[in-house]
Amino acid sequence: MELHDIQRGVLSPRPSPYAATYLLFRIDDRAHGRELMRRIAAAVTSAADTLSPLGETWVSVAVTYHGLRALGVPQPALDTMAWEFRQGMAARATALSDTAGSAPEHWEAPLGSPDVHVVLVALAPDEPTLEAAIDRARPAYEGLSGVTAIWRQNCHALPTETEPFGYRDGISHPAVDGSGIPGSNPLEKPLAAGEFVLGYPDELGGVQTTTPDVLGRNGSYVAFRKLHQDVAGFRRFLRANSAGPDEEEQLAAKLMGRWRSGAPLALCPVHDDPEVGADRDRNNAFLFRQDDPDGFATPGGSHIRRANPRDSAVAGEPRLHRMIRRGTAYGPLLPEGVLDDDGADRGLIFAFVGAHLGRQFEFAQSQWMNDGVFFGGDDARDPIVGSGEGLSDYTIPRRPVRRRLPAVPRFVTTRGGEYAFMPSLSALRWLGELTD
Numbered sequence: 001m002e003l004h005d006i007q008r009g010v011l012s013p014r015p016s017p018y019a020a021t022y023l024l025f026r027i028d029d030r031a032h033g034r035e036l037m038r039r040i041a042a043a044v045t046s047a048a049d050t051l052s053p054l055g056e057t058w059v060s061v062a063v064t065y066h067g068l069r070a071l072g073v074p075q076p077a078l079d080t081m082a083w084e085f086r087q088g089m090a091a092r093a094t095a096l097s098d099t100a101g102s103a104p105e106h107w108e109a110p111l112g113s114p115d116v117h118v119v120l121v122a123l124a125p126d127e128p129t130l131e132a133a134i135d136r137a138r139p140a141y142e143g144l145s146g147v148t149a150i151w152r153q154n155c156h157a158l159p160t161e162t163e164p165f166g167y168r169d170g171i172s173h174p175a176v177d178g179s180g181i182p183g184s185n186p187l188e189k190p191l192a193a194g195e196f197v198l199g200y201p202d203e204l205g206g207v208q209t210t211t212p213d214v215l216g217r218n219g220s221y222v223a224f225r226k227l228h229q230d231v232a233g234f235r236r237f238l239r240a241n242s243a244g245p246d247e248e249e250q251l252a253a254k255l256m257g258r259w260r261s262g263a264p265l266a267l268c269p270v271h272d273d274p275e276v277g278a279d280r281d282r283n284n285a286f287l288f289r290q291d292d293p294d295g296f297a298t299p300g301g302s303h304i305r306r307a308n309p310r311d312s313a314v315a316g317e318p319r320l321h322r323m324i325r326r327g328t329a330y331g332p333l334l335p336e337g338v339l340d341d342d343g344a345d346r347g348l349i350f351a352f353v354g355a356h357l358g359r360q361f362e363f364a365q366s367q368w369m370n371d372g373v374f375f376g377g378d379d380a381r382d383p384i385v386g387s388g389e390g391l392s393d394y395t396i397p398r399r400p401v402r403r404r405l406p407a408v409p410r411f412v413t414t415r416g417g418e419y420a421f422m423p424s425l426s427a428l429r430w431l432g433e434l435t436d
């Protein structure tokens with residue numbers, strides 16, 4: 001892979017712990033937008049740059065369809081990009097189950113609007129280093145009156161290294177063939193580079209290209225979503241369906257497929273083992289089919305088994321729906337034990353990175369999270385992120401009889417999001433040099 005040309009944020013697992021800031025920009029003046037691209041090309045580190053003095057601090061940039069138009073990319077070139085990308089996330093609301101309270105008309109402005117053109121993400125191991133990364137990127141947009149910052153979202157590492165529901169996050173990521181960056185599961189064969197980066201053969205042997213080639217090559221699509229989490233509601237659900245704190249933890253594990261420590265049920269089916277949870281060599285080293293085909297340890301409907309069925313017998317080929325994820329928490333921690341909502345906005349900025357918005361992100365979101373057909377025919381949804389609205393059941397396989405939890409509420413609400421494209425470093429320069 002041409003690592004020197006690929007943005008570092010595509011392939012490198014994020015540091016842990018970490019802090020991040022999302023900045024969105026609108027381009028009102030094409031020439032200033034192009035100047036932004038030129039300058040930002042100098043601030044973005046490449047995937048080959050792992051030994052840079054900046055260490056685990058980096059800036060990534062992505063541009064939406066409306067952003068590429070604002071930069072003056074010719075329409076015939078835009079037409080060679082992915083169909084879903086050209087539609088934008090808000091237009092895909094029905095397919096993504098962004099309905100009721102998650103519908104685009106309730107999204108936080110300007111998310112989902114044609115004003116979102118450029119997405120800048122700065123990521124660092126801690127807040128002071130993050131501020132330094134933002135300072136380093138600031139000259140790229142300062143003084144450009146035709147480029148306006150329209151939204152900022154600070155994200156942070158919770159002291160517990162968990163997402164707001166309390167689970168360790170950022171564990172499972174795929175190995176990408178030719179990247180030299182190892183995956184987290186030694187039992188998973190590396191995925192073809194073209195699954196994540198344009199211009200390389202994918203698992204089906206196809207190569208995604210654009211015309212001109214420089215626009216797409218070594219770039220990736222991203223989907224970012226601001227997902228509000230009803231932490232108090234989630235805790236009340238656990239409490240209402242358990243006989244005590246131990247059972248609450250067991251139920252939490254059965255919903256996720258992992259104990260909150262990160263230890264997978266596949267390896268620790270009866271008791272939590274925080275040492276396994278924290279051990280990067282062990283916490284993702286498992287498959288499902290041989291040891292647990294019927295989901296007695298890891299329920300087929302649990303979040304991680306839906307999101308990545310690994311070698312489970314499901315309709316379709318799981319390797320075609322893998323994704324690189326970057327989740328970063330936002331908002332204040334809800335103090336331990338509190339069961340009433342305090343009204344604060346907290347959740348996850350979820351980010352998908354891949355070469356196939358449709359068959360990776362949209363497929364996982366619509367078929368695996370929000371449809372039961374792949375997992376046995378009923379209309380049950382993902383218990384953590386599904387759009388069940390209290391209409392969907394959750395089944396925990398057990399002997400002698402399975403446990404069925406009726407009416408799982410919706411715990412996660414979409415507050416907005418966008419599809420964007422993370423160009424290669426040479427594409428950023430190409431965008432900067434466009435002339436009318």
Ligand code: HEM
Nearest residue numbers: 163167168169170171172227304307308348364365385412
């Ligand atoms: C607020 C919403 C969400 C929460 C709290 C959440 C939480 C988690 C946690 C705790 C894990 C296990 C740790 C890990 O493997 O890194 C996980 C794994 C995963 N999640 Fe989510 N997630 C959310 C939304 C989503 C969405 C929207 C998608 C995709 C459409 C998704 C896809 C995945 C995938 C692919 C994995 C890895 C599964 C594996 O390889 O075992 N998640 N998530």
